[in-house]
Amino acid sequence: MTALQLLPVPAGPDVLDVLPALEAAVAGHSPVLPYAAADTPPSVPSHDPDDLPDGLAVAIGTSGSTGRPKRALLTAQGLERSAWATHQVLGGSGAWLLAMPAHHIAGLQVLLRSVAAGVTPVVLDLRDGFSADSFVAASAKVHPSGPARRRYTSLVPTQLSRLVDDPAGLEALCRFDGVLVGGAATPSALVEQARRLGVNLNLTYGMSETAGGCVYDGSPLPVSRVHVDNDRHVVLGGDTVAHGYLGEPALSRDAFSTDLDGIRWFRTDDLGHFDDEGLLIIDGRADDVINTGGLKVNPGVVEDAMSRHLDDVLDVVVVGLPDAEWGESVCAAVTLVDPTGRLTTAQVRERLRGILPDAALPRRVLVLPAIPQRGPGKPDRTAIRRAVRGSA
Secondary structure: OOOOEEEEEOOHHHHHHHHHHHHHHHOOOOOEEEEEOOOOOOOOOOOOHHHOOOOEEEEEEOOOOOOOOOEEEEEHHHHHHHHHHHHHHHOOOEEEEEOOOOOOHHHHHHHHHHHHHOOOOEEOOOOOOOOHHHHHHHHOOOOOEOOEOEEEEEEOHHHHHHHHOOHHHHHHHHOOOEEEEOOOOOOHHHHHHHHHOOOOEEEEEEEHHHOEEEEEOOEEOOOEEEEEOOOOEEEEEEOOOOOOEOOOHHHHHHHEEEOOOOOEEEEEEEEEEEOOOOOEEEEEEHHHOEEEOOEEEOHHHHHHHHHHHOOOEEEEEEEEEEEOOOEEEEEEEEEEOOOOOOOOHHHHHHHHEOOEOHHHOOOEEEEOOOOOEEEOOEEOHHHHHHHHHHOO
């Protein structure tokens, strides 16, 4: 096995400089460990080279939502199968617009799908932040050619929300044949609005350990599988599942398994269920469930209700905080459609009474100018808890 090579991934258009290294990696010549070029180069975890899987292409960082970040080991075959299956579901190979940092799995996959399609992606320069105007300008440069006849992009919910609310952004978005949205839960109201306005939206679910999205609109990709275990944890399987974590044999044994048919499985920390049509519904993370007054409240249920029924709420994240009387109390951090507006806890409780059980009604609501982020589209719940606690 060739030693892992550190791969600094630039921001902006220079990200295309890493394409030759990615092509070599998926060809099996030189596996890489990507990281943001602006950051200090990471140390490679101590590991036994014999423990690395055959065909290793990428050791990609996880988001660190359950503690310190880890490096998921993805093979060239797994990444190729992921790209093939994505294009199958979307309707064929396409030209891609990269609108997310490429050292994270979602952005890296845009580069890898472009490599698989034999096209060079257009890059949205995010060095000065995301804006609808910059998206419109970049999207105009996406021109399908050859076998890549379609136009695709991948976004996080906050980007989708800004584009849907901007006339020019919405017009540009509707010209894409497929818009993948993932990285965090997308409010149901936003999904309904975007689709009603003509956006070809695909909700994706997955993580670094599954080479990114492996469930689209509730159904697994053709190369993927999903089930929910007896503890309601979502378990993902198939060709795209990583071969463990770099230098973490104990964690790898806990999270990954291979069944008698040779199918690899990854047990997530997410809770879920299947609806009446057999589609996977994610209920939230197991460690985010709030135990208040002896009752368990899923933050996702509260977030969905607030998004659907409070028209002035732009984004919402619900967390639990220690409470002397209730054990934990349900708290919400929100951003508003009108940044100068006001929203009180009493107003939220009154407007949601009868929609949510009393135990799920927020006991504290904090209006923020922006939701703290931990990665592309991922809310930083630790920072949010700290902010809500400090507002008391």
